[in-house]
Structure formats: C-alpha cells, structure tokens
Amino acid sequence: MNQMTLSQSAEQIFVMSQNMSAAKEDLAWATYVLLQNTNTTSMLILAQGELCVWGYWKLPEGVSKNNTLDWFRSNIYNERYYNIKSQGTCSVLVQPMLFNPNPSTNGTGNIEGFVLLASSMR
Numbered sequence: 001m002n003q004m005t006l007s008q009s010a011e012q013i014f015v016m017s018q019n020m021s022a023a024k025e026d027l028a029w030a031t032y033v034l035l036q037n038t039n040t041t042s043m044l045i046l047a048q049g050e051l052c053v054w055g056y057w058k059l060p061e062g063v064s065k066n067n068t069l070d071w072f073r074s075n076i077y078n079e080r081y082y083n084i085k086s087q088g089t090c091s092v093l094v095q096p097m098l099f100n101p102n103p104s105t106n107g108t109g110n111i112e113g114f115v116l117l118a119s120s121m122r
Contacts, residue, residue: 011056013059020052031043041056042055043115045113046113049112088120097112
C-alpha cells in the first residue's frame with residue numbers, strides 16, 4: 001500500500017450542524033468508529049441540508065472554528081467541490097444518500113445528501 005502523510009498544516013476537525021436529527025449521537029459514534037478502524041482520514045456527511053465534518057482538513061486562512069460549517073456549506077452549495085480537500089488525499093469515495101425510497105421505482109428516491117470519505121491510501 002502506498003500511503004502519503006498528512007500535511008503538517010492539516011488540523012483535526014469535528015463539527016456537526018445543530019439541527020442534525022435525533023440520531024446525532026449515533027452519527028458521531030459511527031463516524032468515530034469509521035475513522036478509527038479504516039484508512040479514512042477525512043469525512044463529510046451532508047444529509048437533508050445538515051452537515052457532519054470530521055477528520056483532518058486544511059482550511060484556508062481566516063476560517064475560524066466558529067465559521068467552519070459555514071465554509072463547508074458555502075463550498076458545497078456553490079458547487080466549488082474542488083476547494084473541499086484534505087492535502088495528502090490519494091483516494092475519495094462519494095456515496096449519494098437516498099431519502100424516502102419509492103417502492104414503485106425499485107427503491108430509488110430523492111438524493112438529499114452524500115457521504116464523502118477521503119484517505120491518504122491509494
């Protein structure tokens with residue numbers, strides 16, 4: 001396996017929208033387990049407009065901890081995905097999230113979010 005090291009300027013971040021569902025604690029534990037037990041270094045979950053960001057990220061200068069969620073949200077909704085990166089990332093997985101699956105269309109539903117996982121492994 002070819003693994004790159006994380007940038008010294010990357011910092012560990014954990015932020016979650018205050019309006020996340022009642023499963024907020026479950027989501028926090030599930031993401032923690034994923035980060036601890038896999039080669040994932042950074043993750044971002046967007047679910048019905050709410051965000052959970054955890055892992056090592058390099059934010060631009062001037063983005064304070066209080067503005068971290070707003071920075072991620074503005075980059076996502078302004079289609080500037082290429083700015084959302086973690087230096088040292090070698091692979092990325094993005095999985096859309098479906099809500100309200102429709103049985104008449106083989107379980108497809110509205111895409112109302114995604115899970116993004118980044119790793120320093122190729």
